[in-house]
Amino acid sequence: MNVVEEIEYASLDIRREFRAGIPEVILGEVKTPSQVVEIASVFLKSEGRAIVTKVSEEHLKAIREAFSEGCELDVNERARLVVVRRRGFEKPSLGRKIGVMTGGTADIAIAEEARVMAEEMGCQVITAYDVGIAGFHRHLQPLRKMLEEGVDAIVVVAGMEGALPSVVASLVDIPVIGVPSPTGYGFGGKGMGALIGMLQSCSPGLCVVNINNGIGAGAFAALIARRVAEALKAVGGGK
Incomplete structure (x- = not known):
């Protein structure tokens, strides 16, 4: 072969x-x-x-x-x-879900990479865009929905200081994948401040990919979902 x-x-x-x-x-x-x-x-x-x-x-x-x-x-x-x-190609279906969030609308392009990649690997994806910490309350309801839907991991894209992934990781018991976006300017601009902030996070359960790496984040989340699906199948479990 x-x-x-x-x-x-x-x-x-x-x-x-x-x-x-x-x-x-x-x-x-x-x-x-x-x-x-x-x-x-x-x-x-x-x-x-x-x-x-x-x-x-x-x-x-x-x-x-x-x-x-x-x-x-x-x-x-x-x-x-x-x-x-x-024509006729069928995507895999894991029967599992992940979440994708962004801090701002400027981060959506990267989040869409993650969404598409995870969907192509067989996941259903729940999105919540423009829910950053500048309006701290905005992420709470979308996050609650994701947890109620049983997502296996959450991709969080954020620029500027990159705080949203740490906040989300502090509230959930599932893996969070932080994606720094190049939104920002001046000292720490072009994603450097966001990357450093995520790497220095004191919230356990957060992993970080490189600046702009929506594809890598989506793939990582989908691999987590795949393992959950395989484990449930092995024990005869469902959702």
């Missing part, structure tokens, strides 16, 4: 999802439109799906032209993300 597909400029890990449970993601930002299309074609052939992040208008145009027939395209303009699926 081939695990790597070699093309002129890339060695493609076409069996990553089978091995690690996480589908390969194509970073469009540093690639030409033709490279993105060629790489996506390989994954469509081998896996039935291609996920492309950080796409430009030129990337999107090339993708639409190349995959207009026999494929379904999900375009998330806020996240600059495209999922191309071969």
